[in-house]
Amino acid sequence: MAAVDRSLVANLAMFAGLSPAEQDELLREARSVRYPKGTAVFNQGTEAERFFVLLHGHLRVEKTTPQGQQMVVRYVSAGELFGVAQAMNLKSYPATAVAAVDSIALSWPSSSWHRLIVTFPTLAVSALQTVGSRLQDTQARVIEISNEQVEQRVAHALLRLAKQAGRKVDAGVEIDFPISRQDVAEMTGTTLHTVSRILSAWEQQGLVEGGRQRIVLRDPHKLHILAEGNEADQVRGSAP
Amino acid sequence: MAAVDRSLVANLAMFAGLSPAEQDELLREARSVRYPKGTAVFNQGTEAERFFVLLHGHLRVEKTTPQGQQMVVRYVSAGELFGVAQAMNLKSYPATAVAAVDSIALSWPSSSWHRLIVTFPTLAVSALQTVGSRLQDTQARVIEISNEQVEQRVAHALLRLAKQAGRKVDAGVEIDFPISRQDVAEMTGTTLHTVSRILSAWEQQGLVEGGRQRIVLRDPHKLHILAEGNEADQVRGSAP
DNA sequence: GCTGCAATTTGCGCTCCGACAAAGAGCCCT
DNA sequence: AGGGCTCTTTGTCGGAGCGCAAATTGCAGC
Secondary structure (H helix, E strand, C coil): CCCHHCCCCCCHHHHHHCHHHHHHHHHCCCEEECCCCCCCEEEECCEEEEEEEEEECEEEEEECCCCEEEEEEEEECCEEEECCCCCHCEECCCCCCEECEEEEEEEEEEEHHHHHHHHCCCHHHHHHHHHHHHHHHHHHHHHHHHHHHHHHHHHHHHHHHHHHHHECCCCEEECCCCHHHHHHHHHHCCCCCHHHHHHHHHHHHHCEEEEECCCCCCCCCHHHHHHCCCCCHHHHCCCC | CCCCCCCHCCCCCCCCCCCCCHHHHHHHHCCEEEEECCEECCCCCEEEEEEEEEEECCEEEEECCCCCCEEEEEEECCEEEEEEEEEEHHCCCCCCEEECCEEEEEEEEEEHHHHHHHHHHHHHHHHHHHHHHHHHHHHHHHHHHHHHHHHHHHHHHHHHHHHHEEECCEEEECCCCCEEEEEHHHHHCHHHHHHHHHHHHHHHHCCCCEEEEEEEEHHHHHHHHHHHHCCCHHHHHHHC
């Protein structure tokens, strides 16, 4: 566990608006941890002892139902607050957070939460914005799953990922961490086979390319049209 | 607009932990409004000028997609904070809130939010718990819609409503506001026809009863078994 | 009481996609 | 290089439930 340098966090939303002295004070109780790819930051159902900010990398947040089904709830990117379960009055984490790539996070004891938000109201503001934003995203998922066909949902999911974690490459925009067909399926409420079929078809049409745990969006514009529906049939109509 | 009496709010979560003097101060800027059944408290897309606490009644929160589809996001019951869009950094309300029955709410200018949470950190705490709780509920909806068949989803929805707004009657637990098959459909991502079919079958089996915009849960226990799945076939097997 | 409208019920055909199965491909370790 | 394991692809079949249509019912207003 290393002392945390203020320059690492100065441009994070959570620290915005704090003076250097305030930032140092907030960092005094912070602990920095590395999470190798594939390791869990916390597990669903375990006591919510700490809350976190991701400094580097990407996390996959997944939830397992009592019946054993698994869903990818979201991906967390660098700069984001996460694991604020106790702030939401939960005793335990409602999901598992796994490092999709090697990652680094800062964490604080949840027991400090209430004292910290009194001292730093901007922390509460930041948390509310983060949780609120996640609520809107999740509501949008409900609407997609209720109203859209799988192809549209997959298109939406890929576009979100490209926006959140896209890296420009020659062929287009690559999702900058390993992502399997099963992962996409768990984000969109479908099966890996259906995702595989869709991606295969899109590959033939030049919309995407990739391979094992890799997806490149070659034509984000056409995917966007697909995602919005209506004109989907037109795009399909132009395929052989 | 009437002056707001402190005794009306003393037992609300948002006011818990505040001294009588603090409660009075918080109420100084509050405005109390009646909403007749069917009227909108606020509309999706309009500027989020105020935030609210529901004192009496029930609200239906609904969202309309760009394509014109409508979904019931949730019902709000007395005592709940709602409309905290600006606190979540949204300029406009993300949904429409309609009075399902005659209702009364308190509201504050959104512009006061930041000042109020500095003065009353418990307000931020309360908001975060509310928004966090709604995030967990919404995530549960995503999981239901992804993994469950319609019958299970409808059972879950009715049980939630009975828990939130159930009133004991001779025949069981009545949902204490008008609720149409279309409303249930919009809560569960299906069509009114499918809901009607399910409820008709359940009526024959004595699980529910009701009529136009009215639902009584006659056997919540059996609905609970249905909602959890697995043993659903057993319950069906015992029907004629 | 009558009428009109909206909510509800019921029938039916069709499609999307889940689920089962099998084959192929890529990657890592020995 | 070979083997094992996991990820991906592809074929096929069946069913849940959507969507269209029509009939029935309940409620409010005149």
